[in-house]
Amino acid sequence: MANSNLPRRIIKETQRLLSEPAPGISASPSEENMRYFNVMVLGPSQSPYEGGVFKLELFLPEEYPMAPPKLGRICLDILKDKWSPALQIRTVLLSIQALLSAPNPDDPLSENVAKHWKSNEVEAVETAKEWTRLYATGA
Amino acid sequence: MTIGSAGSSVVVPRNFRLLEELERGEKGIGDGSVSYGMDDSDDIYMRSWTGTIIGPHNSVHEGRIYQLKLFCDKDYPEKPPTVRFHTRVNMTCVNPESGMVEPKKFGMLVNWQREYTMEDILTQLRKEMAAPHNRKLVQPPEGTYF
Secondary structure, three states: OOOOOOOOHHHHHHHHHHHHOOOOEEEEEEOOOEEEEEEEOOOOOOOOOOOOEEEEEEOOOOOOOOOOOOOOOOOOOHOOOOOOOOOOOOHHHHHHHHHHHOOOOOOOOOHHHHHEEEEHHHHHHHHHHHHHHHHOOOO | OOOOOOOOOOOOOOOHHHHHHHHHHOOOOOOOOOEEEEEOOOOOOOOOEEEEOOOOOOOOOOOOOOEEEEEOOOOOOOOOEEEOOOOOOOOOEEEEOEEEEEEOHHHHHHHHOOOOOOOHHHHHHHHHOOOOOOOOOOOOOOOOOO
């Protein structure tokens, strides 16, 4: 039922994500719900998140591609007002990977983390490295 | 607005459904007679919620404010949340010892459907307070808790 009438656009995007995955990114749809993806993004090298594997959930709402994919609570302009149906799942995931290389403390989800980042970037980067080691290495 | 997209083949997975409910709760619902929010913003599973019901007019509950705890386990919204009154109340569907809303006595929980939301539960409980079998029941003193 959940997979009936899946739009061609979603099928195409999914096939391409599986056959030509972007470097450091994997996205695979759930069997019961082809609009629901398990995503893994590798922390970019030279970033505090290097060595980490970040798991995300992505969901394509009924209005997709007129509305953006949903990805939990991430502050990213293309997931809000800058969305365009010309963008794709792949573009969104690449943007998230880029966000890990260049965090944007001017548009934060967590005010506290942003404050820390602005007042003492060296220390904030250390915290990011430690949390990556503790929570994102699957050790 | 219907959160569960009834009648469509699109199934919103648990965490996205709870995020929708969270956003809706943060914006504020209707006239404010029911409201809810998440207890712990660090819980990535978004399990524990607090709801509030303002007692309906023309009942013994008028002017009272009731606090409830809703717990959405990992099988929500396939399964209903557990719902427990924190503020003491005397209602036919509420266990007088624990404050638990008893699914067998509250149709919405026993005949649960995936489209139902926490808002629907709170709204339905408020209606239940004003129902003939509840609206005149003697109530515990205000400001007492289970």
